[in-house]
Amino acid sequence: MTNPTAAMLVIGDEILSGRTRDSNMHHLAQELTLRGIDLVEARVVSDRHDAIVAAVKALSAAHDHLFTSGGIGPTHDDITAEAVAEAMGAPIGVRDDARAILQAHYDRSGQDLNAARLRMARIPDGAVLIDNPVSAAPGFSIGNVHVMAGVPRIFQAMLAGLLPGIPGGKPVLSQSLRVERGEGDVAEPLSELARAHPTLAIGSYPFSENGVHGTNIVIRGADGAEIEAALVKLSERFAA
Amino acid sequence: MTNPTAAMLVIGDEILSGRTRDSNMHHLAQELTLRGIDLVEARVVSDRHDAIVAAVKALSAAHDHLFTSGGIGPTHDDITAEAVAEAMGAPIGVRDDARAILQAHYDRSGQDLNAARLRMARIPDGAVLIDNPVSAAPGFSIGNVHVMAGVPRIFQAMLAGLLPGIPGGKPVLSQSLRVERGEGDVAEPLSELARAHPTLAIGSYPFSENGVHGTNIVIRGADGAEIEAALVKLSERFAA
Structure with missing residues (x-):
């Protein structure tokens, strides 16, 4: 039996412009190796809808799992959820379960769940939420695609919750x-x-x-x- | 006029297994941004011939330039030159100019230019050598593909020699x-x-x-x- 295979997609202009140095790829590589999942390929694309859709389609079709990081915050350049929904052929909108998580979080901190923050409750139909113990706004898994935040502390926390539910192989x-x-x-x-x-x-x-x-x-x-x-x-x- | 576009291809199992953290992508991103060349996409693939050939074909066709790092040393897992030659449709063999550079280097250090080291003189026909001021073994440019070493100190030195010859755009x-x-x-x-x-x-x-x-x-x-x-x-x- 061969090990499951995986790919990673890092999304963000800030990596390709050299402003920020990605660290999520290295962290994911180490975690997957420990669990016997073979990371076979990684890509970095900019915040362009078409580029994200094409990469998600190609990588999710070629591997058992695709892990993404970046582009799920509240601002206009956070377009990952929409692009993944399109790539996977799923409708997307504000979902009640995600909205309830955000509402509770902002109620506790006395902040307003405004329109921008509500964008973080946009989740494709059929996706399973990924817990975010750092800042509440969830990631999600749809099919074999696991969508997580780009901020390293949040990416790592999401991954720690996600991985135990993914069958591994023989550790290398x-x-x-x-x-x-x-x-x-x-x-x-x-x-x-x-x-x-x-x-x-x-x-x-x-x-x-x-x-x-x-x-x-x-x-x-x-x-x-x-x-x-x-x-x-x-x-x-x-x-x- | 729009700026030239570029892609990067990082080659090496050690990156995908988490053993080594890549730093060449971040360095290249910063250098290209300074010169007004837009880094649009980056990929990491393992030391598999077919994966390298496919990535070189796709990325060199889609962008004005493709920069690669890794896989041009003397060992059995250094297969980048062969794969790039195949992707670009060029024959490859030991070239006299590259052999002379290596011979002079190993003569100076009193080491033997053995069969393994001679592999580093395998350069595709029509390629232009990229100077390696650190350890002599050259990189090369063929068409719009620039092939460099994975060791960061050597990658940076090769890039510093290469970039002044590549027309830039409007710096961002x-x-x-x-x-x-x-x-x-x-x-x-x-x-x-x-x-x-x-x-x-x-x-x-x-x-x-x-x-x-x-x-x-x-x-x-x-x-x-x-x-x-x-x-x-x-x-x-x-x-x-």
């Missing part, structure tokens, strides 16, 4: 070996090892610290014993 | 205003402003620091006087 295990040789010197032994262990993913990452040049070798796979065996082979090779 | 100007009101309270005035200034991009970014909640409003566009006029309008509105 990994071991690493640090060798003080350049990538060009470890490349041939790594090729041999990769050919001998086709189910393992073997990566090499050059480093340079305090004048020492070397390579971190990472062996990843689902079978811990095979990873261990490959690592022993590699250690012996480089001890010689 | 921006001004920002910090208001201590929630996004829900600034949303309506921002919508009005956006309608009155359709050529400006107006973004809002909530913040929460030391118990103070507010919104950073960023106005971006090509016309500095119009940005200034919009900002004055906004300041007056929120001073009331």
